[in-house]
Amino acid sequence: xxxxxxxxxxxxxxxxxxxxxxxxxxxxxxxxxxxxxxxxxxxxxxxxxxxxxxxxxxxxxxxxxxxxxxxxxxxxxxxxxxxxxxxxxxxxxxxxxxxxxxxxxxxxxxxxxxxxxxxxxxxxxxxxxxxxxxxxxxxxxxxxxxxxxxxxxx
Numbered sequence: 438x439x440x441x442x443x444x445x446x447x448x449x450x451x452x453x454x455x456x457x458x459x460x461x462x463x464x465x466x467x468x469x470x471x472x473x474x475x476x477x478x479x480x481x482x483x484x485x486x487x488x489x490x491x492x493x494x495x496x497x498x499x500x501x502x503x504x505x506x507x508x509x510x511x512x513x514x515x516x517x518x519x520x521x522x523x524x525x526x527x528x529x530x531x532x533x534x535x536x537x538x539x540x541x542x543x544x545x546x547x548x549x550x551x552x553x554x555x556x557x558x559x560x561x562x563x564x565x566x567x568x569x570x571x572x573x574x575x576x577x578x579x580x581x582x583x584x585x586x587x588x589x590x591x
Contacts, residue, residue, distance in 0.1 A: 438460065443496060444518065458536070468534070469533065475526060488519075512535060514535070549586050
């Protein structure tokens, strides 16, 4: 079973993993990625970050990414939880959890989902630094990661 959530509240990584793990006795691996806010970006101190999204459009983009992961690998469940709103350093931002019968598919699918999420999901990030606010553009390395999956195909 797949689940996508966009929320302002923190999430409980352990509870989500446990729920997935207990859902299906055929699950042999649950791989998770947890992204959290750093207090530095591009060499500058970052005190606060605000994430914005388009409700409905963002969930649809995430669903397309999850659907593509399910087409590429035999998966037994996916959870994507992404926070929006104001965040502080060390706050969890995003969780991707993937369950499969074997670890290889879960690892690959988890990496695929976060790589595509970074480039295809419509989120906007504004950082507060001692010098003022600034919008953050997509990183070249994120685009390179997406290209790697496109070349790999299915």
